[in-house]
Amino acid sequence: MKKFLFVFALVLNIGCTQKKANPLIEVYNNEINSVLDIYTKIEVLADSLLLPEGPVWSKKSNELLFVDNLQNKVLSWSEIDGVQDYILEAGNTGYAPNLGSGLLGPNGLALDDNDNLFICQVGDRRIAKTVISSSNRQEFTTVVDSYQEKRLNSPNDVIISKSGDIYFTDPAFAFFDPQKFEFVDSELRELNFNGVFKLAKDNQQLVALDDGPGVPNGLGLSPDEKFLYVNKMGAPFSNSDSEILKINVNTNQSETLFNGNDLVAKYSDGTDFDGMDVHSSGHIFTSGPGGLLVISPDGELMARINTGQITNCTFNDDESYLYVTGFLNNPKLFRIKMN
Numbered sequence: 001m002k003k004f005l006f007v008f009a010l011v012l013n014i015g016c017t018q019k020k021a022n023p024l025i026e027v028y029n030n031e032i033n034s035v036l037d038i039y040t041k042i043e044v045l046a047d048s049l050l051l052p053e054g055p056v057w058s059k060k061s062n063e064l065l066f067v068d069n070l071q072n073k074v075l076s077w078s079e080i081d082g083v084q085d086y087i088l089e090a091g092n093t094g095y096a097p098n099l100g101s102g103l104l105g106p107n108g109l110a111l112d113d114n115d116n117l118f119i120c121q122v123g124d125r126r127i128a129k130t131v132i133s134s135s136n137r138q139e140f141t142t143v144v145d146s147y148q149e150k151r152l153n154s155p156n157d158v159i160i161s162k163s164g165d166i167y168f169t170d171p172a173f174a175f176f177d178p179q180k181f182e183f184v185d186s187e188l189r190e191l192n193f194n195g196v197f198k199l200a201k202d203n204q205q206l207v208a209l210d211d212g213p214g215v216p217n218g219l220g221l222s223p224d225e226k227f228l229y230v231n232k233m234g235a236p237f238s239n240s241d242s243e244i245l246k247i248n249v250n251t252n253q254s255e256t257l258f259n260g261n262d263l264v265a266k267y268s269d270g271t272d273f274d275g276m277d278v279h280s281s282g283h284i285f286t287s288g289p290g291g292l293l294v295i296s297p298d299g300e301l302m303a304r305i306n307t308g309q310i311t312n313c314t315f316n317d318d319e320s321y322l323y324v325t326g327f328l329n330n331p332k333l334f335r336i337k338m339n
Contacts, residue, residue, distance in 0.1 A: 024305060024307070037336075045083075051327070052069075055325055055333075057317055058111060062317075067105060069104075069106065072105035074119065092123025095126065096123070097188050102174070102178055118143060120168065121140075122174050127145075156170065156173060165198060167197070169197075169216040194211075197209065209252055209254075225249070231275070242264050243256050244256070246299075267290040274288075276312070277322070287313065292313065
């Protein structure tokens with residue numbers, strides 16, 4: 001009898017102490033468990049925000065840089081200091097003509113190895129850079145502001161390859177009315193397409209990798225940097241599919257890696273593809289229909305995290321955490337632990 005009670009107590013104790021997976025994390029292929037901690041909590045690091053976007057990790061200062069588009073700021077977050085103002089008037093400085101209202105603050109951010117912070121300045125309709133170790137981070141240098149002598153629409157996301165090539169998307173969100181939730185016609189707009197561009201480091205030549213239909217948004221590079229992934233938004237932003245595009249950067253051939261139309265119909269909550277980051281395993285962590293999606297390099301949906309509507313995400317230097325920014329109806333900064 002004593003032996004039976006001991007075994008029963010042992011089983012009961014194991015059952016009570018066993019970890020339970022986070023119900024907000026849906027796993028469709030268990031192989032992703034080696035990358036994603038399915039038991040983790042989704043931490044809220046900040047909530048006094050309006051429209052957070054463009055997170056990037058600074059290895060040098062061990063902090064997260066991100067923007068608040070509606071406050072026209074770049075912000076920082078660290079374990080020690082929490083959220084701090086980093087650059088004021090960071091996306092709409094009067095450099096270029098715009099509608100004067102709307103989503104005109106900064107958006108995507110990228111860092112290079114020389115302390116340069118690259119900023120997609122929506123209102124200024126350019127990519128500019130500033131030296132973060134400088135005493136005046138408010139001093140911007142234009143990186144690119146036109147294509148074939150026509151002013152860009154409003155660069156949205158940017159990434160820098162190991163070789164120094166710059167990739168960016170250029171949808172027309174400088175001409176988007178957030179009240180009516182639609183794009184508006186304006187004689188200020190000079191390009192008649194929403195482009196995906198590459199600015200080559202060696203000759204500074206700007207090439208349109210994609211000028212087809214749809215609204216390109218977030219982007220990322222595969223670990224071997226042979227492929228560029230581009231999020232394309234569907235309705236109401238465009239009449240095209242919600243999808244992830246895969247572009248061979250050497251041949252410029254493109255294909256659909258993942259079509260999200262079924263997920264858009266399933267969740268029907270306004271969530272769509274926006275920003276992304278690519279894990280060293282090759283898996284794509286992206287905002288998408290239903291929250292945060294994890295897509296394999298082969299285009300398989302591996303997992304979904306019900307974060308609510310989000311805009312973007314990025315990993316810290318050792319990929320121990322994924323940092324996530326929320327949308328207008330979910331304006332928080334989150335953190336998710338990885339394996």
